Amino acid sequence: METMETLYEDLCAAAGREKVKRDALLKRYTTFRIGGPADILVNVSDTASLVRVMTVLLEHDAPYFMIGRGSNLVFADGGFRGTVVRSCEGTGSEGFRIVSDNEEEAVVYGFAGSTLSSLSSYACDNELTGLEFASGIPGSIGGGVLMNAGAYGGELSQCVIKSTYLDLSGDRPLEGQLEGEAQKFGYRDSAYQHNGFIVTGAFFRLGKGRAREEIASKMRELNARRRDKQPLEFPSAGSAFKRPPGDFAGRLIEASGLKGFRIGGAQVSEKHCGFIVNRGGATAEDVKAVINAVRERVFADSGVMLEPEIKFAKER
Numbered sequence: 001m002e003t004m005e006t007l008y009e010d011l012c013a014a015a016g017r018e019k020v021k022r023d024a025l026l027k028r029y030t031t032f033r034i035g036g037p038a039d040i041l042v043n044v045s046d047t048a049s050l051v052r053v054m055t056v057l058l059e060h061d062a063p064y065f066m067i068g069r070g071s072n073l074v075f076a077d078g079g080f081r082g083t084v085v086r087s088c089e090g091t092g093s094e095g096f097r098i099v100s101d102n103e104e105e106a107v108v109y110g111f112a113g114s115t116l117s118s119l120s121s122y123a124c125d126n127e128l129t130g131l132e133f134a135s136g137i138p139g140s141i142g143g144g145v146l147m148n149a150g151a152y153g154g155e156l157s158q159c160v161i162k163s164t165y166l167d168l169s170g171d172r173p174l175e176g177q178l179e180g181e182a183q184k185f186g187y188r189d190s191a192y193q194h195n196g197f198i199v200t201g202a203f204f205r206l207g208k209g210r211a212r213e214e215i216a217s218k219m220r221e222l223n224a225r226r227r228d229k230q231p232l233e234f235p236s237a238g239s240a241f242k243r244p245p246g247d248f249a250g251r252l253i254e255a256s257g258l259k260g261f262r263i264g265g266a267q268v269s270e271k272h273c274g275f276i277v278n279r280g281g282a283t284a285e286d287v288k289a290v291i292n293a294v295r296e297r298v299f300a301d302s303g304v305m306l307e308p309e310i311k312f313a314k315e316r
Contacts, residue, residue, distance in 0.1 A: 007060050011042055014052035019043045026075040031138055034284055035075025038084040046094040047200045054173045055198040062316050068140030068199050073238045076315035077283045087113030096122045108204045112142030124215045126207035128160045135219040136226045142199040146192045150223055157185035159204045165197035188242055231269040234277035241306040246295045249306055250274030256301045263289045
C-alpha cells in the first residue's frame, strides 16, 4: 500500500494532481464503454508531461498501459491492476501547428493524444486537404498512426511523413522519430505494432488548392455516409474485423446468418455486420464470445478466418 501511495504521489508531481485519478472506471475512456477500474489513471496532453510520467513508472518498475481515445480497445471486466496513461487532446503548440508551408502544400504537426477528427477540422480551417477521410474516425493521432487508420479509400500512410516516439526499453524514456518507409505502414499495421514504442506525435503533408467550404463539404458528405451505414447509435470499437483479401468481413458475417447475433450485451450490428455493438451492459467476455462465435461460423461457411481488429487489454 505504501508503494502504491508513493507511486500515486510521484505521478501527481509529474503530471499535476488534477490529472491523476484513483480507481478510475475504464469504461468511461473507451468507445465500447466496457471495462472495470484502473488502480491509477493519468491524463497527459503534451510530450514533456508524458516523459515525466513514464520516467516515474520506469523508476517504480510499475505496470502500465497506454491509451488514446480507446476507440478499438476493450478493457477486462476486472479493470487493470496498474497505471493507465491516457494521451489527451494537445494544447497550444502541442496540439496542432504548421511547421512548413509553401504554395502547394504544408506540413502539420499533431500531438498523439489529439483526435483525428479535430486534426481534420484544423486542416479544413487552414484550407489544407488530404485528411477529409479521417474527419469521422473516433481515434487519436497516436492510435491512428499505430494501426494506419483509414476510411473511404484514404489512410494515414498517404500523408504521415514522420512520427515521433518514446522508447521505454531502457531505464529511462528515450525520444526518437521514424521517417518515411521506416514507419512500415501496411493495412492496419505499422512499425509501432512491432517495436513497442509509444507514438508521441506525427507530421502530416497536406495539399493546398481547395477552398475551405469545398473541403468541409467533402467532410460532411463522408460523415453522412458514416451515419447512414454504421451503427453510431450504440457504443462499439468500430470495425470488429480486418478486411479479408478480396472480400468484406460484414458481407461474410451476414452471409452466415449472423446479423443480430447476440451474447449478453454484445451483438453483431443489425445495421452493419462488420460491427459488434454494446446493446447495454456488455462485458469483455461477451465481446470475446461473440468474436469467437463469428469467426468459427464464418470459417465453417466460407473457409475464411477473420482477423479481429479489436484489441483486448489484460487485467494483469
